[in-house]
Amino acid sequence: MKKKNRNVAIIGSGMSKFSSHREEVNQPELIHEAVVEALEDAHLTMDDVDCVLHGNMELFEMVHQPDMWHVLGTGAWGKPGVRLTTGGTTGATLACAADNLVASGLHDVVLAIGFEKLEEGHATGGITNMADPLWGRSLQTGALTGTAAQKLIEQFGEERAKNAAIKMRIIMDEHAMRNEKAHRRLRLDRKYMKQIATQTPPLVGELRMIHMCSQSDGACAVIFASEDKVAQLGANPAWVVDHETVHREETLIFNSGKSTHRVAAERLYARNGITDPIHQIDVFEMYDPSAWWGVDWLGDFLLCESDEHVKMVENDQIAIEGEFPLNPSGGVQASNPIGATALVRVAEAAMQVVARRANTRCRVM
Amino acid sequence: MSGETEYAYVVEGKMALPYQYFAGAVGSKFLIALRDEKRILGVRCPKCETTFVPPRQTCERCFSDLTSHWVDVGSSGEITGYTVINYKEPYQPKEPPYVLALIKLDGADTPFAHILNCADGAQPAIGMRVRAVFSKEPKDNILAISHFELEP
Numbered sequence: 372m373k374k375k376n377r378n379v380a381i382i383g384s385g386m387s388k389f390s391s392h393r394e395e396v397n398q399p400e401l402i403h404e405a406v407v408e409a410l411e412d413a414h415l416t417m418d419d420v421d422c423v424l425h426g427n428m429e430l431f432e433m434v435h436q437p438d439m440w441h442v443l444g445t446g447a448w449g450k451p452g453v454r455l456t457t458g459g460t461t462g463a464t465l466a467c468a469a470d471n472l473v474a475s476g477l478h479d480v481v482l483a484i485g486f487e488k489l490e491e492g493h494a495t496g497g498i499t500n501m502a503d504p505l506w507g508r509s510l511q512t513g514a515l516t517g518t519a520a521q522k523l524i525e526q527f528g529e530e531r532a533k534n535a536a537i538k539m540r541i542i543m544d545e546h547a548m549r550n551e552k553a554h555r556r557l558r559l560d561r562k563y564m565k566q567i568a569t570q571t572p573p574l575v576g577e578l579r580m581i582h583m584c585s586q587s588d589g590a591c592a593v594i595f596a597s598e599d600k601v602a603q604l605g606a607n608p609a610w611v612v613d614h615e616t617v618h619r620e621e622t623l624i625f626n627s628g629k630s631t632h633r634v635a636a637e638r639l640y641a642r643n644g645i646t647d648p649i650h651q652i653d654v655f656e657m658y659d660p661s662a663w664w665g666v667d668w669l670g671d672f673l674l675c676e677s678d679e680h681v682k683m684v685e686n687d688q689i690a691i692e693g694e695f696p697l698n699p700s701g702g703v704q705a706s707n708p709i710g711a712t713a714l715v716r717v718a719e720a721a722m723q724v725v726a727r728r729a730n731t732r733c734r735v736m
Numbered sequence: 737m738s739g740e741t742e743y744a745y746v747v748e749g750k751m752a753l754p755y756q757y758f759a760g761a762v763g764s765k766f767l768i769a770l771r772d773e774k775r776i777l778g779v780r781c782p783k784c785e786t787t788f789v790p791p792r793q794t795c796e797r798c799f800s801d802l803t804s805h806w807v808d809v810g811s812s813g814e815i816t817g818y819t820v821i822n823y824k825e826p827y828q829p830k831e832p833p834y835v836l837a838l839i840k841l842d843g844a845d846t847p848f849a850h851i852l853n854c855a856d857g858a859q860p861a862i863g864m865r866v867r868a869v870f871s872k873e874p875k876d877n878i879l880a881i882s883h884f885e886l887e888p
Binding site: 393394395396397398399400403416417432433442443444446448488490491492493496499500505 | 760
């Protein structure tokens with residue numbers, strides 16, 4: 372049973388513009404944009420920050436110990452800090468770690484920074500060694516896989532599954548059109564749903580280019596503070612109620628048993644009195660690396676037993692105006708600076724909570 | 737012990753590593769001045785009274801934006817540290833042995849690393865005066881300065 376030593380809130384966040392190319396800035400300069408915005412958002416200076424967390428994909432930029440060089444942009448000079456790198460989940464790990472560091476009483480104010488410059492270095496170099504048939508690391512392509520499509524087609528039939536995936540993609544693009552920082556804002560038109568789905572190059576199985584997340588440059592910075600600090604600063608807090616992490620060896624278990632998402636959601640709901648997630652949660656920022664994963668994982672995170680999640684896509688329930696807005700930011704399908712991506716979800720959720728202050732049912736997860 | 741390691745294999749592999757990075761606007765201005773004008777630029781933090789060469793966008797100490805605080809520094813300076821490279825690897829800029837030195841240019845507060853060519857028999861030492869020799873061919877990287885040499 373988890374118990375917090377003290378309450379923790381997000382009191383500010385910042386993001387760079389997300390884009391396929393950020394030639395005008397180097398890595399610390401890109402990070403600096405997000406850090407400056409976060410400090411301004413929280414009305415703080417670096418003097419107020421006790422600890423700086425730094426994360427991105429291991430070796431995707433081919434720079435060893437980037438956190439040391441990046442002090443030029445992070446503001447971490449002379450401060451305690453930790454570098455974290457856990458693949459696509461790095462950003463969420465940063466948020467979990469920041470929550471723990473503040474909740475434990477070790478630090479009052481923690482700045483968590485996620486970044487990626489996917490146009491630099493050579494991501495393939497970082498990811499290639501994940502696969503080695505000798506060790507059961509037999510198939511590992513990150514999110515670039517057709518397995519989610521295969522699973523949905525088997526569950527719901529080809530036409531319904533394909534329609535749900537492309538509908539999800541279009542809704543995410545509609546959301547991204549409202550987010551000036553989003554990388555891909557494609558102005559996809561629902562009228563041409565069929566053409567959009569079929570005229571895009573296939574990648575793996577039924578996973579097509581249009582379904583896939585982008586490859587983005589970008590950084591995100593989020594400031595976590597203790598309850599005392601929130602009161603002292605008069606900050607506008609988004610409380611971090613709880614978090615959950617589930618680990619397992621990924622590559623040998625395709626579409627069998629419960630997903631890690633479902634297990635994490637079950638534990639989180641049980642601890643926090645959530646018995647009806649679809650109605651108790653007001654807004655959800657999900658890490659959805661492709662439209663296929665998006666539909667499938669929505670079902671897992673909401674503990675759907677049948678086709679409720681597919682219906683939520685079909686009837687626009689997940690649109691911003693719907694009853695269960697999913698990814699008002701446009702989500703990962705619009706912008707994916709990987710090491711920042713999961714932290715962007717947390718930052719976006721916090722912004723939603725602060726903006727919708729009147730509605731006290733909002734929770735950050 | 738030998739029984740345990742006799743059949744413990746080492747599996748050899750190979751990876752291709754193409755690599756590029758964006759110098760950014762600040763870094764590019766520095767490289768363009770080197771290439772086109774044979775000028776070495778730094779930035780000066782007015783608050784910390786420190787001149788950084790190569791330049792950086794932000795002062796890491798006080799977080800000041802330094803992008804409008806460009807200064808020219810000299811193309812001569814002094815050695816603050818050095819090492820002699822004796823091993824040979826592919827893609828080295830020179831045939832070993834050669835010297836890599838940390839050089840603090842006149843007007844700069846930070847040293848940066850470059851190749852130091854020593855005339856026959858000359859030994860480098862900390863505190864010695866050196867000067868930049870620019871490349872005859874235009875280059876888009878730090879090798880726009882071909883190397884440094886000891887001042888006579």
